[in-house]
Amino acid sequence: AGGRPVVMSDPSLAALRVLVADDDPDQRLLLRRLFARVGIDDVVEAADGAAALAQARATNPALIVLDLGMPVLSGIEVLPALRDAVPGARIVVLSSFPRRRLADAVRERGAMGYVEKDVPSDRLVGAGRAGRPAPGTGPGASPGGC
Numbered sequence: 001a002g003g004r005p006v007v008m009s010d011p012s013l014a015a016l017r018v019l020v021a022d023d024d025p026d027q028r029l030l031l032r033r034l035f036a037r038v039g040i041d042d043v044v045e046a047a048d049g050a051a052a053l054a055q056a057r058a059t060n061p062a063l064i065v066l067d068l069g070m071p072v073l074s075g076i077e078v079l080p081a082l083r084d085a086v087p088g089a090r091i092v093v094l095s096s097f098p099r100r101r102l103a104d105a106v107r108e109r110g111a112m113g114y115v116e117k118d119v120p121s122d123r124l125v126g127a128g129r130a131g132r133p134a135p136g137t138g139p140g141a142s143p144g145g146c
Contacts, residue, residue, distance in 0.1 A: 017042040017059060021052035021075065022067035022094070027117075031065060031094075049073025056086045066111070068095040068102065076102075076109065083110030 018040055020031045025047070032043045044059050046052035050072040056064060064082060068075035075093060082091060092113040093106045103114040 015042075016040050016063060017044070017061045019044050019046065019052065019055055019059065019061040019064045019089075021046040021049070021055075021064065021070065021078075023047050023070045024067070027067070047071075049075060049078035053078055053081050053085060056082050056089070060086055061089055064089050064091045066091055066093050068093060068106075076106065079106060079109040079111060 018035055020028050020035075020043055022028050022031070022045075028045045028047075032045070035041075035043050044055050044061065046055045048071045052064070052066065052070075052075075053073070055061075064086070066075045066079065066082070070078075073081075075095070079091065079093075082089070090113075091111045092115055093102075093111045094115050094117055095102065096117045106114050
């Protein structure tokens, strides 16, 4: 009744390692909590693009959630190097920039999806599972969860 969407734990996700790369510590914490709610506890973090690349090489994540507006190397700059470093990883860009401007550019650089930060959390998890944008994650998607 008007509350946040309920996200059920998925046992098949328990072994999934996720790299969250975002310069905002509150956003990283929010994403860590979101993944914990669906049973993903193996979450590593990076606060800039260079650290994201180092963490990806060191930890071999299955999913990378990448912010575009980071210091040192931006998400758009580090994206091809991440794709080369961890070719099997699903990379989902999570950004506050409007999707219509950047979705094609991030896909050309190796991302499998683009999700705006104001989408509901269940849609972000869905995009990560599928490795592509979840329905309703573009302009006009209702705000929520994240």
